[in-house]
Amino acid sequence: xxxxxxxxxxxxxxxxxxxxxxxxxxxxxxxxxxxxxxxxxxxxxxxxxxxxxxxxxxxxxxxxxxxxxxxxxxxxxxxxxxxxxxxxxxxxxxxxxxxxxxxxxxxxxxxxxxxxxxxxxxxxxxxxxxxxxxxxxxx
Numbered sequence: 001x002x003x004x005x006x007x008x009x010x011x012x013x014x015x016x017x018x019x020x021x022x023x024x025x026x027x028x029x030x031x032x033x034x035x036x037x038x039x040x041x042x043x044x045x046x047x048x049x050x051x052x053x054x055x056x057x058x059x060x061x062x063x064x065x066x067x068x069x070x071x072x073x074x075x076x077x078x079x080x081x082x083x084x085x086x087x088x089x090x091x092x093x094x095x096x097x098x099x100x101x102x103x104x105x106x107x108x109x110x111x112x113x114x115x116x117x118x119x120x121x122x123x124x125x126x127x128x129x130x131x132x133x134x135x136x137x138x139x
């Protein structure tokens with residue numbers, strides 16, 4: 001009797017081992033593509049996460065120059081000052097060799113630009129606080 005129980009137990013263990021082998025989908029070829037291996041769900045998730053991380057790293061915004069915010073602000077301020085100086089120098093050169101008519105045109109252009117800037121400031125103010133802008137009569 002004990003040998004019959006032992007034989008049954010061994011047979012049961014073999015059946016369980018075969019069942020576990022059949023459950024492993026990573027080693028078994030898929031039905032549609034017999035030469036490719038099917039990935040388990042966890043492997044798919046990790047592959048997708050790695051791909052997403054790579055894309056996010058490529059698109060990452062931020063400090064790529066290894067500068068502190070103060071250094072960046074200082075650099076930008078210098079660039080703006082240099083740009084303003086170059087623009088002022090260009091205007092002076094234009095005025096030096098210009099006729100009366102050209103000077104009038106330049107003055108009108110500056111006046112038009114100043115009005116445009118004022119209108120933009122008012123529009124920005126009105127969009128930020130429409131009720132107050134309406135009570136002040138700003139459109």
